[in-house]
Amino acid sequence: MTSSPSRADTRRQVFNGLRVVDLSRWVAGEFATKMFADFGADVVKIEKPGAGSHSRRWALVPGERPDPEANPLFLHLNTNKRSIAVDLRSTEGLELVKRLIARADAVVESFRPGHLERLGLDPDELRATNPRLVVTRISPFGQTGPYRDREATGIVLQATGGPMNATGDAHRAPQRKPGLLEQYTIGRTAGEATLAGLYHARRTGRGSTIDVSGQEVLLSSADRRASYLLTAEYSGVNAPRGVRSAHRGAATFTGPFRAADGFVMIYITNQEFWNRLIRLIGAGDEVFLGKFLDRPHLGDDWDEFMDYLKAWFAARPKIQIMTDAEAARIPCTAFLEMDELYAHPHFRERGAFVTAEHPVAGRLDYLGAPWRMRDGFEIRHTAPRLGEHTAEVTAELEMSVVQP
Amino acid sequence: MTDTNLPLDGIRVVDLTVVWSGPGATALLGDLGAEVIRIEGNNRVSRQASARTTNASVANSGWSRNTYPDGKPEPRPYDRTALFNWHARNKLAACMNLETPEGHEAALRLIEISDVLVENNTNGVLEKLGLGHDRLLELNPRLIVARMPPMGMTGPMSNYLGYGPNFNSLVGIAAMDGYEGEPPDSAGENYHMDESAPAGLAFAVLTALWDREVTGRGGLVEFAQAENVMQDIGEFFLDYQMNDRKPAVLGNTDPALLQDAFRTAEDDRWVVVSIRDDRDWAALTGVVGDAGWTALGRTAADRRANSRALRDGIAAWCAPLSSDDVVRRLAAVRVPAAEVMSELRLLADPHLAAREWFKARSHPSVGTYRYPGHPWRADGFDLAFGRPLPGFGEDNEYVYKTLLGYGDEKYDDLVSRRLVTDEQFA
Numbered sequence: 001m002t003s004s005p006s007r008a009d010t011r012r013q014v015f016n017g018l019r020v021v022d023l024s025r026w027v028a029g030e031f032a033t034k035m036f037a038d039f040g041a042d043v044v045k046i047e048k049p050g051a052g053s054h055s056r057r058w059a060l061v062p063g064e065r066p067d068p069e070a071n072p073l074f075l076h077l078n079t080n081k082r083s084i085a086v087d088l089r090s091t092e093g094l095e096l097v098k099r100l101i102a103r104a105d106a107v108v109e110s111f112r113p114g115h116l117e118r119l120g121l122d123p124d125e126l127r128a129t130n131p132r133l134v135v136t137r138i139s140p141f142g143q144t145g146p147y148r149d150r151e152a153t154g155i156v157l158q159a160t161g162g163p164m165n166a167t168g169d170a171h172r173a174p175q176r177k178p179g180l181l182e183q184y185t186i187g188r189t190a191g192e193a194t195l196a197g198l199y200h201a202r203r204t205g206r207g208s209t210i211d212v213s214g215q216e217v218l219l220s221s222a223d224r225r226a227s228y229l230l231t232a233e234y235s236g237v238n239a240p241r242g243v244r245s246a247h248r249g250a251a252t253f254t255g256p257f258r259a260a261d262g263f264v265m266i267y268i269t270n271q272e273f274w275n276r277l278i279r280l281i282g283a284g285d286e287v288f289l290g291k292f293l294d295r296p297h298l299g300d301d302w303d304e305f306m307d308y309l310k311a312w313f314a315a316r317p318k319i320q321i322m323t324d325a326e327a328a329r330i331p332c333t334a335f336l337e338m339d340e341l342y343a344h345p346h347f348r349e350r351g352a353f354v355t356a357e358h359p360v361a362g363r364l365d366y367l368g369a370p371w372r373m374r375d376g377f378e379i380r381h382t383a384p385r386l387g388e389h390t391a392e393v394t395a396e397l398e399m400s401v402v403q404p
Numbered sequence: 405m406t407d408t409n410l411p412l413d414g415i416r417v418v419d420l421t422v423v424w425s426g427p428g429a430t431a432l433l434g435d436l437g438a439e440v441i442r443i444e445g446n447n448r449v450s451r452q453a454s455a456r457t458t459n460a461s462v463a464n465s466g467w468s469r470n471t472y473p474d475g476k477p478e479p480r481p482y483d484r485t486a487l488f489n490w491h492a493r494n495k496l497a498a499c500m501n502l503e504t505p506e507g508h509e510a511a512l513r514l515i516e517i518s519d520v521l522v523e524n525n526t527n528g529v530l531e532k533l534g535l536g537h538d539r540l541l542e543l544n545p546r547l548i549v550a551r552m553p554p555m556g557m558t559g560p561m562s563n564y565l566g567y568g569p570n571f572n573s574l575v576g577i578a579a580m581d582g583y584e585g586e587p588p589d590s591a592g593e594n595y596h597m598d599e600s601a602p603a604g605l606a607f608a609v610l611t612a613l614w615d616r617e618v619t620g621r622g623g624l625v626e627f628a629q630a631e632n633v634m635q636d637i638g639e640f641f642l643d644y645q646m647n648d649r650k651p652a653v654l655g656n657t658d659p660a661l662l663q664d665a666f667r668t669a670e671d672d673r674w675v676v677v678s679i680r681d682d683r684d685w686a687a688l689t690g691v692v693g694d695a696g697w698t699a700l701g702r703t704a705a706d707r708r709a710n711s712r713a714l715r716d717g718i719a720a721w722c723a724p725l726s727s728d729d730v731v732r733r734l735a736a737v738r739v740p741a742a743e744v745m746s747e748l749r750l751l752a753d754p755h756l757a758a759r760e761w762f763k764a765r766s767h768p769s770v771g772t773y774r775y776p777g778h779p780w781r782a783d784g785f786d787l788a789f790g791r792p793l794p795g796f797g798e799d800n801e802y803v804y805k806t807l808l809g810y811g812d813e814k815y816d817d818l819v820s821r822r823l824v825t826d827e828q829f830a
């Protein structure tokens with residue numbers, strides 16, 4: 001029952017002593033367990049021999065075949081974890097995983113519903129052996145219900161759970177969010193659910209099985225869907241697509257505008273912001289100021305106003321616009337790209353990025369603490385190579401048999 | 405009202421959050437059984453609906469009026485808006501004007517007997533009110549103070565104004581959001597920072613509570629929302645360094661999948677279809693039958709090279725069908741496909757109904773409606789879903805008399821001076 005000799009536990013972290021078994025192979029589950037690993041838990045990833053996690057092979061660019069030992073997605077999601085290569089279909093492999101789970105605090109899995117049972121890892125049986133265990137199950141539509149066996153990808157989850165129907169232009173296709181954002185939301189929520197279960201187990205000695213339906217996570221989310229659902233229930237009306245900030249009215253507007261060298265995002269949500277904006281873009285233009293200051297609504301002159309605004313933005317660089325807007329206390333920010341984010345003085349000054357060495361990928365800056373607290377986030381080591389800790393973890397289990 | 409099967413039973417949360425992501429976070433703590441007490445002044449708008457809103461004033465506000473039951477804010481608009489009520493379940497509400505000596509005293513006494521304080525105001529607001537975290541932690545060393553400034557409490561841009569989409573743009577999310585191959589300004593809105601904060605903050609508070617079990621001490625949680633949401637594009641941050649490139653605007657497409665959104669025969673009803681591999685492709689073409697384009701997609705390389713033509717083909721196949729028809733046929737052969745669900749379709753969805761996801765709840769201010777359910781469920785402990793919302797000031801007596809121990813005389817004095825009311829003026 002000792003911690004791994006390969007880990008330099010130089011300082012206390014809040015989750016020291018907590019053991020999590022990660023059976024997931026994709027973003028949501030891996031992000032959920034990363035939340036524990038980065039704050040000190042011992043997270044052991046179970047990976048398929050030879051293949052490993054899907055996140056080792058997922059390409060960010062069409063047609064690319066990423067190096068499974070140096071794929072940015074895997075490197076990001078698996079900091080501080082250990083990896084063991086285990087064939088769950090072999091008797092020995094299954095036995096090893098069962099023993100690992102018997103002494104663990106939590107298991108996170110994202111197989112298709114029913115698969116865990118077919119493998120011989122029925123949560124009820126796992127909890128009978130280890131009554132304090134928390135088993136978190138992530139799936140697209142939950143473990144029950146008529147659609148539980150439906151296949152899903154990210155866009156399917158966004159279509160069924162996210163506010164996609166209200167996103168995009170009115171006369172064009174609904175628009176999904178970019179990247180793998182929905183997976184992260186589901187994973188973060190699964191992490192929160194797991195910790196709730198652990199906290200309950202700590203207080204009562206009783207474990208739990210948690211059913212995380214990706215669809216339901218997104219339906220309850222703060223990216224408008226929950227408020228849109230309640231609005232529809234209150235009034236029988238769907239949220240429209242192509243109307244920015246459907247929640248607002250009057251002389252307020254939000255959205256992106258083209259600057260000389262990129263884009264800016266502006267949020268004019270009340271009369272105070274409106275007047276500040278009018279003063280900023282109309283400085284020295286008495287006719288414009290006289291016409292648009294203090295206007296609660298615009299009418300036929302909306303287009304005239306917008307043309308003026310667009311011309312003002314288009315003539316200026318995005319950072320300049322952001323700086324001037326902030327000086328006037330107007331919410332207006334630049335679209336930054338990855339190179340700009342990487343070099344950004346605000347995040348650099350705050351130490352938001354952490355440099356760490358990986359045997360294959362080399363020296364890179366990783367994203368740092370998602371939040372800060374005493375004895376919190378630290379990168380103790382970068383993501384594991386496939387099966388890097390198989391021997392080490394096996395030896396620990398042997399020892400635990402001798403010294404239970 | 406003790407239920408020991410709720411994980412956070414006995415944990416009291418003082419909720420000073422406003423607008424969106426903060427209240428979304430405290431809703432999750434309430435789900436876990438914490439006693440979440442919203443402190444709200446009667447002299448400022450705290451629920452995104454002014455007391456002065458009338459049926460007439462919203463009549464021409466377009467879609468926005470639908471956030472009120474039947475489009476009617478009156479009476480008590482601040483109790484009737486979906487903008488507040490989507491996250492108001494389980495919470496308590498007490499009237500306290502923090503800038504008055506009486507409100508300040510009551511807040512300090514409540515904080516003294518609480519476990520957690522959550523706030524997402526602009527940097528410096530609590531300090532101006534004499535409620536900075538240093539002072540509160542001195543008063544109550546077991547307190548966990550969770551603060552959610554979007555850019556953090558330090559750094560050159562820590563005081564920048566903005567909403568979720570503003571900070572989405574600063575961390576690089578907006579630059580990759582848009583229709584395929586177009587500039588990044590063409591998509592609709594994206595409130596992903598708001599989406600990512602609630603579960604992250606609830607996790608952070610649980611982490612601090614976990615630590616308190618060991619150390620006996622509370623402390624500060626600095627939850628910089630931009631740094632939290634940044635995690636969600638961490639792969640692109642590393643990819644930039646490793647391969648010197650930035651993410652492209654991909655719209656509904658995906659680097660590894662053949663996918664898009666397709667129009668069906670029904671009015672503004674769309675479906676999405678994803679092809680992951682050769683098996684999915686064979687299954688799709690088995691359903692579609694012989695069409696000119698089906699020969700163009702046999703291998704992953706073919707599907708990449710001919711992506712546009714193949715999607716045009718799938719679009720033509722979907723166009724005369726109903727969304728139910730498309731989804732049923734493709735789901736039967738295990739191809740990922742779904743309707744892009746509108747709210748009204750979700751309210752009538754058989755799967756969500758079978759899982760009893762929506763919860764019908766009543767409140768005197770709004771009547772009986774179905775509310776969005778919990779983000780997850782557990783076998784082994786309970787989640788709370790009691791009262792759907794607290795009316796403004798609904799828990800004044802409980803908070804002042806029961807919790808703070810105010811006698812009738814002191815309480816009645818506050819009421820008579822309109823410092824404690826069950827109606828909002830702003």
